Every structure is written in structure tokens, then in C-alpha cells.
Amino acid sequence: GQNIDQPTEMTATEGAIVQINCTYQTSGFNGLFWYQQHAGEAPTFLSYNVLDGLEEKGRFSSFLSRSKGYSYLLLKELQMKDSASYLCAVPDSNYQLIWGAGTKLIIKP
Amino acid sequence: IAGITQAPTSQILAAGRRMTLRCTQDMRHNAMYWYRQDLGLGLRLIHYSNTAGTTGKGEVPDGYSVSRANTDDFPLTLASAVPSQTSVYFCASSDRGVPGELFFGEGSRLTVL
Numbered sequence: 001g002q003n004i005d006q007p008t009e010m011t012a013t014e015g016a017i018v019q020i021n022c023t024y025q026t027s028g029f030n031g032l033f034w035y036q037q038h039a040g041e042a043p044t045f046l047s048y049n050v051l052d053g054l055e056e057k058g059r060f061s062s063f064l065s066r067s068k069g070y071s072y073l074l075l076k077e078l079q080m081k082d083s084a085s086y087l088c089a090v091p092d093s094n095y096q097l098i099w100g101a102g103t104k105l106i107i108k109p
Numbered sequence: 110i111a112g113i114t115q116a117p118t119s120q121i122l123a124a125g126r127r128m129t130l131r132c133t134q135d136m137r138h139n140a141m142y143w144y145r146q147d148l149g150l151g152l153r154l155i156h157y158s159n160t161a162g163t164t165g166k167g168e169v170p171d172g173y174s175v176s177r178a179n180t181d182d183f184p185l186t187l188a189s190a191v192p193s194q195t196s197v198y199f200c201a202s203s204d205r206g207v208p209g210e211l212f213f214g215e216g217s218r219l220t221v222l
Binding site (some may be wrong): 004035041042043044045048087089094096097098099100101102 | 142149150151152153154157165167168199210211212213214215216
């Protein structure tokens with residue numbers, strides 16, 4: 001079956017760097033997604049990794065290791081507006097997304 | 110503004126009642142999805158449609174039905190609501206299915222008493 005694990009909650013300081021980890025188990029692999037969801041709002045797309053390595057997009061970067069079933073989202077120069085839940089998701093064998101429960105990131109001044 | 114519109118935003122419903130959550134998109138996306146989101150759980154797929162005229166069952170389809178008569182609309186119906194269907198429901202669309210970026214509606218908060 002498929003399984004995705006993320007930490008439930010993390011706390012970081014404004015201006016700092018935080019790494020949010022995601023481990024997954026899938027029968028096949030068709031990429032890994034990260035989404036951001038502010039409280040009371042809809043999820044919005046952040047990144048998609050299908051090859052190993054780091055992909056940088058402004059203050060946010062996403063890393064993938066297919067051999068380890070592992071990904072992380074790296075947020076730099078944290079701002080208060082980065083307080084949100086970060087969702088990791090992978091497609092199943094029917095190409096439908098299986099979602100982790102999300103990591104709630106709390107930013108403190 | 111292009112995007113996905115869900116209605117109602119919030120609803121309180123008596124158990125046993127029938128309820129339809131509406132979802133309309135104006136991006137001409139082929140694929141549409143209905144998810145429910147519950148505290149401590151990830152988004153769970155209820156039903157999906159890869160193109161107009163077709164639908165498929167997701168992870169938690171029981172108690173729900175959908176239709177896809179045209180590209181833009183994808184309503185979700187609860188035939189006889191039960192308290193366990195209390196949740197936040199998100200409709201989403203994608204121009205080419207998965208893998209592909211999903212665009213979400215703002216959600217419908219449903220409480221079944």
C-alpha cells in the first residue's frame with residue numbers, strides 16, 4: 001500500500017531556515033508534490049519533484065531522494081506569512097494523489 | 110477571476126437529509142476531484158472525473174455520488190447525510206490529471222447533526 005509520513009507540527013523563528021521532511025512508500029513512483037495551506041483556506045501548489053535532487057524556487061526549495069523514499073521542503077528567510085500547513089502528496093497506481101496529514105508550521109517573531 | 114467556485118461555503122444539515130455541494134470551474138480543465146479534509150488526516154479523495162461524461166471512485170466514495178454532465182460542473186451529492194460526513198469538502202481541477210498542478214476551490218464546511 002501507500003503511506004506518507006510528515007511531522008505533525010514544527011516551530012521556527014522569523015528570518016530562520018526550516019526543513020520539513022516527508023517520507024513515503026509507494027508501489028511505483030510518479031513524482032512528489034508539496035502544497036501550502038493557510039488556516040481556513042484551500043491548498044495551493046508549491047512544487048513537484050520527479051527526479052532526484054534539489055529544486056529551488058525563490059525562498060522555497062524541494063529535495064527528493066527516490067532511493068530513500070524521502071523528500072524535504074526547505075523554507076529560507078522565514079516570514080510570518082509562511083505560517084501554514086505544508087502537505088506532501090504522491091500519486092498512487094491510478095494516478096490519484098495520496099496525501100500526508102500535513103505539517104503545521106508555526107513562525108514566531 | 111478564473112478559478113473554481115464552490116457553494117455553499119458553509120452548511121449545517123440534519124442527518125438523513127439530502128445535500129448537493131456545487132463546484133464550477135471556468136479554466137476548461139478536463140480533470141476534477143472531490144476531497145474531504147478532516148483534522149489530523151490528509152486530504153482523502155471521494156470521487157474524481159478525468160473528463161466530461163466519466164467518473165471514478167476514490168478512497169472514500171461510500172455515501173457520496175457525483176456526475177459530470179459537462180466540463181465545467183462537478184456536483185457532489187450526499188443522498189442521506191450522516192454525522193461522520195461532517196467535514197470540509199474541497200473541489201479541485203487539473204488540466205491534465207495527475208501528475209499536474211491541482212487548483213482548489215475555497216472549500217465547503219459541512220456539519221451534519
